Amino acid sequence: MAQNDGVAEIAGALTREEMGIRDDEREATRLTPMSSLQDSDFERSTGLEWLSGRHAEKKPLEPAIVERAKLAVEAYKRGLEEMKQYHDDDPEYGEHVQIVGNVRVSNAGPEGRYMVNFTTTNVRGEDDWRAAANTMMFDERANDLDHTYGAREWSGNWVYGERDGKLSLIGQYKDQYDKSGGKLTEALTNAGWTNLGEVRASDTDRHAGFITPPKK
Numbered sequence: 001m002a003q004n005d006g007v008a009e010i011a012g013a014l015t016r017e018e019m020g021i022r023d024d025e026r027e028a029t030r031l032t033p034m035s036s037l038q039d040s041d042f043e044r045s046t047g048l049e050w051l052s053g054r055h056a057e058k059k060p061l062e063p064a065i066v067e068r069a070k071l072a073v074e075a076y077k078r079g080l081e082e083m084k085q086y087h088d089d090d091p092e093y094g095e096h097v098q099i100v101g102n103v104r105v106s107n108a109g110p111e112g113r114y115m116v117n118f119t120t121t122n123v124r125g126e127d128d129w130r131a132a133a134n135t136m137m138f139d140e141r142a143n144d145l146d147h148t149y150g151a152r153e154w155s156g157n158w159v160y161g162e163r164d165g166k167l168s169l170i171g172q173y174k175d176q177y178d179k180s181g182g183k184l185t186e187a188l189t190n191a192g193w194t195n196l197g198e199v200r201a202s203d204t205d206r207h208a209g210f211i212t213p214p215k216k
Helices: 001-016 047-051 063-086 173-179 184-190
Strands: 025-027 031-033 042-044 098-108 113-121 130-139 158-165 166-171 194-212
Touching: 025 130, 042 063, 063 098, 063 113, 063 158, 063 166, 063 194, 113 194, 130 173, 158 173, 158 184, 173 184, 184 194
Parallel strands: 025 194, 042 098
Antiparallel strands: 031 098, 098 113, 113 130, 130 194, 158 166, 158 194
16 A cells, blocks of 8 residues: 555646646746747647656647647636736736746547646746746647537637638637537538647646746
8 A cells, every 4th residue: 555655646636747747946047928938938848648657758739739739828827818807906816927847748548638837937027036926738730619518618618720721729619519509510610710629727837836937
C-alpha cells in the first residue's frame, strides 16, 4: 500500500507540474504578451503521456498543432475580454496578462484532441505577482457540430476553421449554433469555412503560487 501511495504522490506532482501548478515562488525568466507568442514559445509536453504509460520521445510540435494551440490561447484571451464587463471597478482587467515561460501542448485522450497548459501573470496586473495556471483543450476536427449539449453551449466553447488560407476562431459555439438554426456545419461550410475544429476552456485561472518579477 505504501508503494502505491508513493506512486500516486509522484503522479499527482507530475500532473500539477504539467498544468503549471506550483505552490512555491518561481522566477519569471521570460514574460510574453499573449498577442506576441511565437512558434518557439510552444513545446510538446509528455508528462501526462508518461502517466498513461506511453513513453514517447519528446519531439517538436507539428506546425498545424502549434497553430491550433495559438487559437486555444486566443480563446482564453477572448474569455478575459468577455469577463471585463463584470469588473467595472477595474477598467484594465485582464489587459496586461502575460504568459510565463512556454506554452505546453500534449495529447489528451481521443486521437486529435490536445491539452494546452500555460501559466499567466495575474489578471489584476503587474503589481500582483500571483501566478495562474490554465488548461485549454482543442480538437483538430469538429465532431457533429449539429448535435448540441450542455458543455458545448458554455461560453468557453469555441468553433474554429480555415478560410482564405488562414486558421482562426469563428465564434462561440452557442452563438454560431443559434444563428444557424441548428444546421451549423452547413452554415459554416456555405460561408467558406473548412477544417472545422473546436476549442474549449477546461480549467482556467487556478492559483499556482507566485512569481518573482524579472530583473530590469
